[in-house]
Amino acid sequence: MTAVPELGLRNDVYRRPLATALDRLGLREGWTCVDVGAGGGDVTVALAELVGRDGRIYAVDSDPASRDVVAAAAAAASVAQVFAITQAAEDLTLPEPVDLAFCRFLLMHVVDPLVVVRRMGRAVRPGGWVVCQEPVTTAGRVGGNPLSMPGARHPDVGALLPRLALDAGLEMVDAWAEAPAGAGPGPVSAYLASLTGVDPGDDPIVLPPLVTVVARRPAETGD
Ligand SMILES: C[S@@+](CC[C@H](N)C(=O)[O-])C[C@H]1O[C@@H](n2cnc3c(N)ncnc32)[C@H](O)[C@@H]1O
DSSP: OOOOOSTTTTTOTTHHHHHHHHHHHTOOTTOEEEEETOTTSHHHHHHHHHHOTTOEEEEEESSHHHHHHHHHHHHHTTOOOEEEEEOOGGGOOOSSOEEEEEEESOTTTSSOHHHHHHHHHHHEEEEEEEEEEEEOGGGOEETTEEOOOTTSSOTTGGGGHHHHHHHTTOEEEEEEEEOOEEESSSHHHHHHHHHHSOOOTTOEEEOOOEEEEEEEOOSSOOO
8 A cells, every 4th residue: 555654644534545545546756746725735745755856746725824834844744846826726727737636625615616626637637637535524423423514515525526527527437435433532533523623522433434536537638
């Protein structure tokens, strides 16, 4: 399995789904990638570690505060070639076609997820990869009861990902779901408490499964 660096992801309960996705993808040294909706840069740093000094990672986020946070995370990890850009995913425009366009926990927040997936497809070279990881929030459980996330525009967008990829003109390579689970004190319970502000105590927890879609831009396209 691909060695996903601990740094920046050590306390990330969704690290294992990320490792699975990167392993399935066969990410290699020298790739150029974009992490769309990069946030604090956890995924950006992991990608940067894997592509090495000959690779390049663009970290795109509409929140200008993300740029400094990602730059600091990249500097702390001593990874080169990270370019943080303030840009809406709907306007995604990069200086070069990339090998991989990646997003995690982004499409659930945007107005129209299909617009963003299309834009990601256009950002990669012909034959390049598009990988999205999004939750099915209501499939999460605490004490057997479904979770909800009223603040998100599309809390269950993960359930629609395969269709979105096809509607965006991409070729589906693989799709699956993974969910961290636990009971009692531990990282899963701490993560849920940080998300909801409520301590789940000893209740059994299944965090929202992340659906991963691995898709490719067709090798020959006209646009
Ligand atoms: C929940 S965070 C996810 C961060 C990161 N992808 C991760 O998995 O750790 C969502 C991020 O998407 C960004 N975002 C939301 N809407 C966006 C848009 N339309 N274009 C670009 N970024 C957006 C937010 O600013 C935030 O940083």
